[in-house]
Amino acid sequence: MVSSPKPPDPVATAQAQAGMNRDTAITQQQLNMTDQINPWGSVTYDKTGTDGFYDSQGKWVETPKYSQTTTYNPEQQAIFDKTTEAQGNLANIAADQSAFLGDYLDKPFEFNNDDASNWAYDLASQRILPQQQKNADALRTQLINSGLRPGTAAWDSEMSRMTNANTDQLNQLALTGRSQAFSEAQATRNQPINEIIGLMSGSQLANPGSQSPGSPQTGVGGVDYTGLVNQQYQAQLANSQAKMGGLFGLASAGIGLFSDRRLKHDIKRVGTLFNGMSVYTFKYKGDATTHMGLMADEVLDVVPEAVNLDPNGFYRVDYGRAA
Template identity: 45%
Template sequence: MVSAPSPPPAPDPKETAAAQTQMNKETAITQYGLNATNQVTPDGSLTYRQIGSWADGTPRYEATQALSDANRRIYDTTRQTQQNLANIGQQQSAKIGNLLNTNFDPSNNDIEGRLWELGRARLDPLQAQQENALRTRLANQGIAPGSAAFEAEMRSFNQGRNDQNNQLLLTGRQQAYNELLTERNQPLNEISALLSGSQVRQPTFASTPQSSVANVDYAGLVNAKHQADLAAWQAEVNSQNAMMGGLFGLGGTLGAAALKFSDPALKTDIEKVGRLDNGLPVYRYRYRAGGPPEIGLMADDVARRRPEAIGRDAEGLMAVDYVKATTSRKGRRNG
């Protein structure tokens, strides 16, 4: 019988994955190269360059930022100023120890006394004027000194005067406390300001270029080719089956007296594809005169095994009687 063509082998998943990985890496390298564009501005420049490769061969890059000459001078001056502030802060920080070793004393009698003196200078005349006005009003109302009404009015006035004095004292106390606290904190604030002005700034870096080139779907392409190979193989099997069916049914189509030219001289692209049960080889071929591929017998093979199935024309070209060639000697057809 005719041997069927072998189906195409399935692609190796490891090889496909490895090839896809390699393509992805090459795409990423291409992406970086396209995006790593050097930049030059009035303030400075940004330059990319390859500095070597990783262990797997992937390129390594670095980005270098450089200031323009004018900006470089400003940068150096700013750095020097910050260094000077840092040096001053270091020198003055020695005073902090002495300051912190001294207990904070919130009492300041001198300030309180001075504030009390200034406050009484304005408050005493005002209170005396208010008291005289009160006494006059009570006399006009006929309320005599020593009476219950008079004592009640004076008691209320004296309480108000006492509250004014206490408020003056409390205000002076708070003012004195704030001044003491400011005096203690001032050196600390100055040193802190110096330190803030000399802080090291975190460097800023340019963003790494981002890729935008799409990866090649190599795995998908391999699978598509495999599916196409399978379809071609199936079509070949179907074609072979159809031609073999035509071969074994050729006798009935041609009739008992019909012959089919099968001389090798008339054929080209001859390829052996199988063998009949009676031993005759089966070939795929084309006629030199043209036409599609066919499957059939060679007249010289039939002449050696079944000479009774061979006929010749006037030029000596051989033809095969497929009925006789494919029929067993006991009368049974092959296939």
């Protein structure tokens, strides 16, 4: 049959595709590394050398290496220097305080309920106790005016209610005072820790690059080399199959065609039939059209019955027999 085109080498194709992908990546990087100049300073890019790696085939691949340089304008540089100095001072203070904090945190947090209750009682008793006594005197007067006397059940009931109310008031005072005292104790405990955290969280000066609106970013489209190679191969394969179909169309028709080498020129071998005979493209003398077929002298050696001689002494080939 007519020989088919040779399939592309997958390794060579993959290597070529990888190289083109790398070229695309480097091109896109270089296009996007645009120097920036703004009121805060500048950001510039410089090629400072090369780097590289060994690919999957052991071949050394070299790639460019770049450096980004950020420069403040004089005013921003002065602010940066002062800010750095201030941060250094705060860091030193934080370091000194952290030594104290180590010993400080070794001591567990302590809170005494009795102390808190006593503190609250002492704080409020100067107002509450006189008021409770005043309320008790008023209740006694009210009961006597109502005809009740000490020792009676009604008297005892009212005085007991008054005593319970006073006790509840003092208990509530103790609970509220304890809660407030606990919060104050916690704040006192946490104050040194909060101071150190504040010292260690100083603000930072913005990078000039972050202040810039940024340069437009390009998107370089990659080359689908693998796809192009495959398309070319498929086109060649289709063309080969079309030619083979045309040749066997002649064979099935049983047409005796002039195949005498003496009548042809521009002869080129393009393939081989199953029986080993070569297939050629050629032009008949005096005709610019390119044809494809066999050479009668070669067919005589393989299938002589497919060759006949015309009255003019030129050989014809019956493709129905030759193929």
